[in-house]
Amino acid sequence: MQFYLDGYRPGDPEYRPAAPGRDESSKGAAALPDEVDVLIVGTGPAGVVLAAQLAEFPGITTRVVERRGGPLEIGQADGVACRTVEMFNAFGLAEKLVREGYWVNEATFWGPDGTRNGSTAGITRTGRVQDVADGLSEYPHVIVNQARMQEYLLEKMRTSPSRLVPEYGVEATGVEVLDDGGDYPVKVTLQREGGDTAVVRAKYVVGCDGARSAVRKSLGIELRGDARNHAWGVMDVLAVTDFPDIRLKSVVQSPAGGNLLIIPREGGYLVRFYVDLGDLDPADRDARKRFTFDSIVAAAQKALHPYTLEVKSTAWWSVYEVGQRIADRFDDVLDAERGTRTPRVFIAGDACHTHSAKAGQGMNVSMQDGFNLGWKLAAVLEGRSPESLLDTYAEERRVIAQELIDFDLRFSTMMAAHPTDPAHPELGGVDPAEKQRMFTEAGRYTAGFATEYTPGLLTRSAEHQAVATGFPVGQRFYSAPVIRLADAKPLGLGHVAQADGRWRIYAFAGAGDPTSPDSGIAQLAAFLGESEDSPVRRFTPDGADLDAVFDVRAVLQQDHRELEVEALPAFLRPVKGPFGLKDYEKVFTPDLKGGRDIFDERGIDRERGAIVVVRPDQYVAAVLPLDAHAELADFFAAFMQPAAALV
Known part of the structure; x- marks a missing residue:
């Protein structure tokens, strides 16, 4: 890094003074003015990456609102692709991420133990592979919970020249683009905890407010796709077990019941289990809600037989239904209007694409949404590019999201498939060796390197x-x-x-x-x-x-x-x-x-x-x-x- 360009100052060279007019104490920077250049709704992965970029431009008035009362404390996503570590390096955060995270170096595969029968049948290791192929990246695939990932970026925002801090306990309830709105054409209605409302006018609004996005709904945009009517439990636990690969990423196909994906967590002791809970009755809307933590543990214990699992402490658990959905469009411009006006409202992350967790792509792709949009907004707001540059966000990212949806459907289907029974091949299933092969072939995608932008305004052809x-x-x-x-x-x-x-x-x-x-x-x-x-x-x-x-x-x-x-x-x-x-x-x-x-x-x-x-x-x-x-x-x-x- 470079510093002292403007003169020597003692102390931490990474500390940068606040820009003129910004609160040096990091308090009050989030207070909402009546007019802003960019209003970011939500502090999920896409929102904090976007905000961290824009915080580097103190001449741009950026504000962030979050309906929760404070920062995320308990992680949800945790897989950090090599590509995401590369991106974090650009923010000066890769060393911290790599030092703290669990490195996913190898993956093992477990399937039915064919040497045992009846009640003694269990699982045996069927394969072991390198997680990330040589030559893909100089950075590892790591595991760090989402709350920590976001805290790195929130700290980057707090110490930026903009001193950008989200305003918590504020929910966007309505977004409207006004035809006669002048320089600030987007009207946003906000509601604070306690019921007070406020109206903010913005040049641009970005909805990073999750799968139930109020910003998306205000634009009349639908998430389209299908639920797979299949439930998985996920739990982050401290446990005692005699399973030998508990500190390796492990894919388990159990003849005793269901499938497991085991992901060791940072710190040396914590481990995440993705536990196959089976198919759901599509007519029973409450089926998923009836699963308990004890039922998840029991399913994991059954799948690990003959190995034992004793959960000592739980950090977090949840049950989710596999499904893949994508928004019709990623901004406020209708297809018939494209080219006649430029977008003013965007959606990113889970607000525009949702999928299963096992491929480890949700947080990573969401962050790339924010990374794609942030520099484009800065270029337009600083006058370096025309507003038409912003059309490229939806053009580029929706294609990538659709590719993610298609990949996740294949990957989650493979993960949920039961092992083949040689005695009854007509019942279908996936052989453990085939699962290992599919897992290995998907490595470039899960490492974050499948994205390829096609020729267009920002990408030339490959003629040279x-x-x-x-x-x-x-x-x-x-x-x-x-x-x-x-x-x-x-x-x-x-x-x-x-x-x-x-x-x-x-x-x-x-x-x-x-x-x-x-x-x-x-x-x-x-x-x-x-x-x-x-x-x-x-x-x-x-x-x-x-x-x-x-x-x-x-x-x-x-x-x-x-x-x-x-x-x-x-x-x-x-x-x-x-x-x-x-x-x-x-x-x-x-x-x-x-x-x-x-x-x-x-x-x-x-x-x-x-x-x-x-x-x-x-x-x-x-x-x-x-x-x-x-x-x-x-x-x-x-x-x-x-x-x-x-x-």
Whole structure:
């Protein structure tokens, strides 16, 4: 991280002063004014990621309301995909998350013990696999309960320059977009605990208020899908057992009754059980409510036979019905109106897609909803992009949500399937080996890497993919080890990116001397720094630092000891801040000492070089040859506009 750009100050360098007009004590920042730029309804996973992003922009008036009386204290979701850890790194939170969480390194599979019969029949281990395949991510799949995940982000909000704090005990009861609403066209009716009501006008509203979303209902949007009429119990417990894999993720198919998914929790002792409770009568609306905690424990004990399970303490338990539902649309614009006006109200997370818990995707995909929308709202509200940019949220995320629904249906069906009986194959079921195979094949999805944005306004076609085959267009930017030239520090290239709304342009040098004025790197630097067509010059506000909108980084092919920073183009040492200090952290070389050359690992064309454009939410937007200056300029010109000068 970088600090002291505006002057030295003692104490914790991560502490940042409050922006002018923001309450330094973190109190009162949540008080609701009559008008706001963005009102976020709900502090679930999508809401806190969205709010944490917008908190980095103190010039944007963001407020958050939550109907509960305080922050979530007991976790619900707990699976944190590798992709989510990558996102948390952009918020500066990955180290804390990885240190505290349980690492899901391997998964075991248990099925019927065919060597036993009758009352002695039980389960036996049928397989063991690595949970996340090699090469998918430098981060692990971890388990941390949702309450802790949200607290990390709430703390990030509290200590941001905006000092953003949710206002608890406030429920949105109505949302209306007014035709003659002026600059604040969204009217939101709020009700506080105790019955008092208030009206707030907003430029934009985002409903992150769960499956029973009042924001969604106000827009007349339906959640469509089917219940599977199958119940699962879930419990977080401290237990004593002789089951040997209690500290490994375990998938159990029991001949004695039902299925289990065992997820060890953080801290070394806590463990979560997903317990198959069987089919429900669709005509009996209260069937799910009649399950008790004792019945969940009994079902788990039966499934684990001949092993024993004694629950000593319970942190949380619930019973849920499997089902997959998705909203008709993710914003307030009807299909017939699309293109005639831009959206003002959005829904995210469970407000627009619900599914089972066993694939571990609900919290993760919800957070990616918020990550996708946050930087777009900031770009529009700061005048860097037109309002039409906001159409891309629903366009991109509904496709991803539908893919999640389809995947979850297959995955939850597989998890609930009973084991095959060799004596009665006509009864169907899933063989343990087949379940293991399906589980392994789903690994890329459960790790969070199945998202791929198709060509559109923010994602180019892959016509130049050959110059950087390891950075597929539309997929998340996959980090790799590099050495920072100025101080020889080894780090991951993707780890320098922050959740700050900036675009990243990674320039990979071609063959030859990068210090030569004729090199591809020098020519690109000259274009970006001097040409009237340069997106950096066109779209960076007057008076702002050179990298305020575009964070340009160069990766050279030589060993770091063969090059001098001062010999490279001055554009790669931008002058910043009130003292005109030089930023020396823009240039990198391969980690040759570590034996991992990024040019080889990510398939960079060594002769031609490459430009890799990365969106603020870490997805690759374009791959271009190093000399494709006009194409680079045209890409940004399609959705950016000159912003007002800073004052």
